[in-house]
Amino acid sequence: MTISEVSKKYDISTDTLRYYERIGLLPPVPRTKSGLRDYDENSCKSVEFIKCMRNAGLPIEALIEYMTLFKEGDSTAEARMAILIEQREALISRIEEMQSTLSRLDKKIEMYKGMCSPGCCGNK
Template sequence: MTITEVSQKFDISQDTLRYYERVGLIPRVNRNKSGIRDYTEEDCNWVEFIKCMRGAGLPIEVLIEYVKLFLEGDVETLEARKELLIEQRKQLLARMEDMKKTLERIDYKIAIFDERIVEAEKTLRRTENPICG
């Protein structure tokens, strides 16, 4: 697949894909005879993984470390990659709890606005002139 196709498939800009490759988030993408990036299914799997992890808020530095460990070899780095993901899971759960509290606060504020709107509408109806209005 070309970079344009991958960009469209994953809704990621071409600049972002180039950046991901440059910093090591995606292992080096092969190029065709014309020098155009030629993404394989495995490359696309990396893009999908990185997009998912970034969407969950994992820092780029952590993901670079994960990819680096992966490329060093499976057996030697299994435990390190597992620990890295466990730590990120803990941090994600904490962020989710913070987001839950924020959502509850927003819901509370919306409810207050709803009450104020109802009261304002009642006041408006009471002050309207029944003959003119």
């Protein structure tokens, strides 16, 4: 796949894909004879994993460390698992904070519904 096809498929800009490759987050992508990036199945799996982890809020630094360990092989499995566990705990904390914020917003909305006349502000 070309870089533009991968960009569209995973909704990541071509600049971001190049950046991920430049900083070593994304392993070097195979190239055509003319030097154009030609994303293979493994490259796409890496992009998909990186996107998933970034969507979960993992910092670039943690991902770089994880991918560096991944390249070193099975002997780093325990260290990789530790990174994932640490990031999972951070994600759970963020989810709890977001749930609390959502609950507070819901209470505020209900309060305003009680203050507004019918038909106002979406109040039925």
